[in-house]
Amino acid sequence: MLNFTFVRSLGRSKRARATIGNGADYGWACQERSRGPNPRSSRSRTMSNESADGRPQPAVAGRTGKHRVVIIGSGFGGLFGAKHLKHGDVEVTLISKTSTHLFQPLLYQVATGILSTGEIAPATRLVLRKQKNAQVLLGEVTDIDLVNKTVTSELLNLETVTPYDSLIVATGAQQSYFGNDRFATFAPGMKTIDDALELRARILGAFEAAELVTTQEARDRLLTFVVVGAGPTGVELAGQIAELADRTLEGTFHNIDPRDARVILVEGAGAVLGPMGPKLGGKAQRRLEKMGVEIQLNALVTDVDAQGVTVKDADGTIRRIEASTKVWSAGVQASPLGKMLAERSDGTEVDRAGRVVVEPDLTIKGHPNVFVVGDLMSVPGVPGQAQGAIQGATYAAKAIKAGLKGQAPQERKPFKYFNKGSMATVSRFSAVCQIGKLEFGGFIAWLAWLALHLYYLVGYRSRIVTVIQWFVTFLGRTRGQMAATEQWVLARLALELVNASGQEADELTGALGAPPADNGRAPGARTSDMRAG
Ligand SMILES: Cc1cc2nc3c(=O)[nH]c(=O)nc-3n(C[C@H](O)[C@H](O)[C@H](O)COP(=O)(O)OP(=O)(O)OC[C@H]3O[C@@H](n4cnc5c(N)ncnc54)[C@H](O)[C@@H]3O)c2cc1C
Secondary structure, three states, rough: OOHHHHHHHHHOOOHHHHHHHOOOOOOEEEEEOOOOOOOHHHHHHOOEEEEEEEEEEOOOOOOOOOOEEEOOOOHHHHHHHHHHHHOOOOOEEEOOOOEEEOOHHHHHHOOOOOOHHHHHEEEEHHHOOOOOOOOEEEEEEEEEEEOOOOOOOOEOOEEEEEEOOEEEOOEEEEOOOOOHHHHHHOOOOOOOHHHHHHHHHHHHHHHHHHOOOHHHHHHHHHHHEEOOOHHHHHHHHHHHHHHHHHHHOOOOOOOOOOHHOOOEEOOOOOOOOHHHHHHHHHHHHHHHHOOOOEEOOOOEEEEEEEEEEEEEEEEEEEEEEOOEEEEEEEEEEEHHHHHHHHHHHOOOOOOOOOOOEEEOOOEEEEEEEEEEOOHHOOOOOOOOOOHHHHHHHHHHHHHHHHHOOOHHHHHOOOOOOOOOOEEEEEEEEEEEEEOOEEEEEEEHHHHHHHHHHHHOOOOOHHHHHHHHHHHHHHOOOOOOOOOOOOOHHHHHHHHHHHHHHHHHHHHHHHHHOOOOOOOOOOOOOOHHHHHHH
């Protein structure tokens, strides 16, 4: 997770200031918090208002005077919402804390060296270049004012206030550690590009370290990979780590045989791919076991540390798995903006995962112009999948356009989800697929999986490069993206350490490979040293 406190402090540095001051135009209602409006930005001078205390106030007009649609998020919901408004008589402002449209279903292939980030995360700005009614703003949304109809976002030390007439909130979900957030220190999730690159570096780094260590115990720990959660992401990751070890790395080390690697898939429930049913779950399980993946069902991970995980079995037995590399793919928690919206709209609630319980037209109570779509919405029968996000965003865009033609909110037909099915790939040449009542697995399912994912990848360039990388990986033994650096492993922890103190700081320091501070300084004192450096 991007640490904005730290980033803001970077923003005060000379270099960051110069970059911002050198003509960057961050939008028409935007100003630097500490220094007032950007003097070189004619837009910010003419379009933004300021209160007596210098705080930015909503601009009174948009870029064109047309109906202003603000979309938060550049995932499936945000991007498809913007695209469906292309021919609408509106001006669209898409605000996202990430500069790319991330195709999450293929993140695991970045983590295991098959694809590069470029293939699955094109810059949103480039994707929307030809959409003249759309503007893209980079920034983390920190506030939504439903009364004054504004969205506040932050980037470095810039605060931007963007007014809207209609709002689509598509900020998705993040990894959930079920209240044990400290597990994240040792077991990254699989939600962002940072996660995937960190994991790639951890996996490849573990093999490198195993080549160097001198004891069998250390070697075994380094060559043990634990994936927590046997949903589609866990299954795909486990399968690919096994293939990476058995096919790609085989024969490339002298002191170790990568095929000795243990890949363990730990699942708290009683089945692999539970929501896909016993037939497909069983197929996936058998395929993984054939590849040597150890599957441990009804096994709850109760603790995670640098050396491994603690597991509680169904009969109450507590045991340890010593493993250097752990991945968490066991749960999701909706973006905190969901809770904020619910608290500010009278009567709107969130479910246990923090998703907004929306009205039948995907809006929140009392605000028919505020739509919540994608993984952030809670609609019975709609899974947290790309299809739900795309269909929800399309519905919201159509409702906005119909409203401009005179349709009243109460005339909207309720959102209806069309389930196009689910798929998960297990290994090269093997996937499972469920379309309505039809369930099948194996090679045909794998081809269907490839075709579908190619279809939804954004941009011809990404598709062509992806097909080439798939050929290289699945027909040959090599992988095109095997770069990994120490920084990818350490950067997240180092950023977290900047703001940590006490036991948390000690744990982070340990995970970074240094002994906890023992010189009388609080561990957090490193923070200032690091910033100064
Ligand atoms: C590893 C993985 C594999 C998956 N595989 C599949 C699959 O095979 N098939 C399938 O259908 N689905 C799959 N999914 C689920 C699918 O990716 C999601 O359902 C879909 O991405 C949801 O879209 P969304 O737009 O709601 O959210 P997201 O795609 O998560 O996008 C959220 C956006 O909001 C932005 N954002 C968040 N908070 C803020 C903020 N405060 N301010 C500004 N911007 C913000 C983020 O930067 C991001 O751009 C997978 C998910 C993961 C993580």
